[in-house]
Amino acid sequence: xxxxxxxxxxxxxxxxxxxxxxxxxxxxxxxxxxxxxxxxxxxxxxxxxxxxxxxxxxxxxxxxxxxxxxxxxxxxxxxxxxxxxxxxxxxxxxxxxxxxxxxxxxxxxxxxxxxxxxxxxxxxxxxxxxxxxxxxxxxxxxxxxxxxxxxxxxxxxxxxxxxxxxxxxxxxxxxxxxxxxxxxxxxxxxxxxxxxxxxxxxxxxxxxxxxxxxxxxxxxxxxxxxxxxxxxxxxxxxxxxxxxxxxxxxx
Amino acid sequence: xxxxxxxxxxxxxxxxxxxxxxxxxxxxxxxxxxxxxxxxxxxxxxxxxxxxxxxxxxxxxxxxxxxxxxxxxxxxxxxxxxxxxxxxxxxxxxxxxxxxxxxxxxxxxxxxxxxxxxxxxxxxxxxxxxxxxxxxxxxxxxxxxxxxxxxxxxxxxxxxxxxxxxxxxxxxxxxxxxxxxxxxxxxxxxxxxxx
Numbered sequence: 001x002x003x004x005x006x007x008x009x010x011x012x013x014x015x016x017x018x019x020x021x022x023x024x025x026x027x028x029x030x031x032x033x034x035x036x037x038x039x040x041x042x043x044x045x046x047x048x049x050x051x052x053x054x055x056x057x058x059x060x061x062x063x064x065x066x067x068x069x070x071x072x073x074x075x076x077x078x079x080x081x082x083x084x085x086x087x088x089x090x091x092x093x094x095x096x097x098x099x100x101x102x103x104x105x106x107x108x109x110x111x112x113x114x115x116x117x118x119x120x121x122x123x124x125x126x127x128x129x130x131x132x133x134x135x136x137x138x139x140x141x142x143x144x145x146x147x148x149x150x151x152x153x154x155x156x157x158x159x160x161x162x163x164x165x166x167x168x169x170x171x172x173x174x175x176x177x178x179x180x181x182x183x184x185x186x187x188x189x190x191x192x193x194x195x196x197x198x199x200x201x202x203x204x205x206x207x208x209x210x211x212x213x214x215x216x217x218x219x220x221x222x223x224x225x226x227x228x229x230x231x232x233x234x235x236x237x238x239x240x241x242x243x244x245x246x247x248x249x250x251x
Numbered sequence: 252x253x254x255x256x257x258x259x260x261x262x263x264x265x266x267x268x269x270x271x272x273x274x275x276x277x278x279x280x281x282x283x284x285x286x287x288x289x290x291x292x293x294x295x296x297x298x299x300x301x302x303x304x305x306x307x308x309x310x311x312x313x314x315x316x317x318x319x320x321x322x323x324x325x326x327x328x329x330x331x332x333x334x335x336x337x338x339x340x341x342x343x344x345x346x347x348x349x350x351x352x353x354x355x356x357x358x359x360x361x362x363x364x365x366x367x368x369x370x371x372x373x374x375x376x377x378x379x380x381x382x383x384x385x386x387x388x389x390x391x392x393x394x395x396x397x398x399x400x401x402x403x404x405x406x407x408x409x410x411x412x413x414x415x416x417x418x419x420x421x422x423x424x425x426x427x428x429x430x431x432x433x434x435x436x437x438x439x440x441x442x443x444x445x446x
Binding site: 001002003004005040045046067070071074075076093094095096097098120121122123124166167195196197220221250 | 263265266269270273298299358361362363364365366367368369386388391392428429430431434435
């Protein structure tokens with residue numbers, strides 16, 4: 001049976017993990033490779049690296065990091081953050097990333113999704129969508145939720161799937177950071193709207209939230225950052241609890 | 252030991268090379284028939300669409316070479332599917348080493364299947380020291396139905412083949428290079444095979 005995935009997300013700046021890493025047994029909390037390995041050892045199903053640096057060196061630094069991660073990691077990982085061209089995708093995949101995540105660039109230039117899917121296959125193209133509710137309507141936002149667009153979340157999700165995205169990473173800006181649970185009704189609607197896997201992101205605070213997003217939210221995977229980094233939720237315990245709730249989980 | 256990875260522009264090869272390196276083996280990426288023929292083992296990777304992959308193989312004459320290889324050959328993901336004689340994906344003929352038709356998952360399930368699924372097998376050589384119900388990482392939209400050559404099964408919208416074996420030809424639908432320790436064990440088992 002296909003299992004539900006647990007995905008820690010690592011924020012990367014200039015090749016280093018930033019903020020909020022509070023892991024025991026880490027010699028260097030800023031080393032993304034070491035942290036990634038720890039998560040793999042804990043049975044994380046996948047990892048996401050989100051590059052938030054804004055330097056001119058960014059592309060090269062990220063490509064170098066991807067190579068190091070690929071050398072060390074034997075589980076799949078996705079790389080995102082500022083990817084805006086087919087060439088960006090090519091270098092990251094060549095260096096060993098399994099998937100790339102495209103966000104703002106897909107909104108600005110939707111044909112990028114088609115181009116990437118045609119060249120590399122849908123299986124490695126994740127489209128990240130940040131959205132929040134504006135007067136009761138879910139609207140897509142850019143730049144980490146700061147810039148609103150007119151795009152309806154569900155219409156946009158359908159469009160990216162039609163253009164060849166293999167997966168959607170949906171972050172609810174209304175839930176992100178609240179620790180009050182994932183945006184399960186929107187997630188369930190997304191799963192009805194499209195027939196590609198959906199990763200739930202934003203709002204994880206306790207183990208029950210993961211149960212809820214896999215059942216009520218119909219999510220295929222759930223992503224979180226700080227609760228894992230700070231050790232508030234341990235992945236082995238979380239997976240054990242999910243399994244007890246009769247969810248398909250890889251232990 | 253010489254391990255050849257067939258080079259026909261099939262996408263993410265780097266992870267496979269790294270996985271082999273972790274086992275102390277260098278995978279030589281090559282499209283040179285001479286090198287491929289003399290290698291101890293050959294890995295036939297694959298990602299993306301069946302039709303463009305077959306076109307690339309044909310352009311380099313590799314579609315003729317691969318079926319004639321005598322050493323252990325491991326097709327991975329699309330590489331396994333192309334061992335079959337036909338794929339619905341792009342209505343294309345495969346290498347025809349195994350008689351079987353590759354089909355698309357139904358819309359009853361999300362396509363592509365993406366993630367870790369249980370692999371049921373009865374510990375043939377390729378699966379030695381791997382638990383009978385281990386998890387492996389899969390990403391695919393098309394599948395090989397259950398055939399006489401099937402040596403491992405998984406279930407998505409229906410039971411289907413996740414590993415095949417005919418003579419010296421092996422195929423796995425999952426990505427051993429991305430399937431943690433069990434995947435590593437499978438690669439090691441493959442490397443232990445000889446002509």
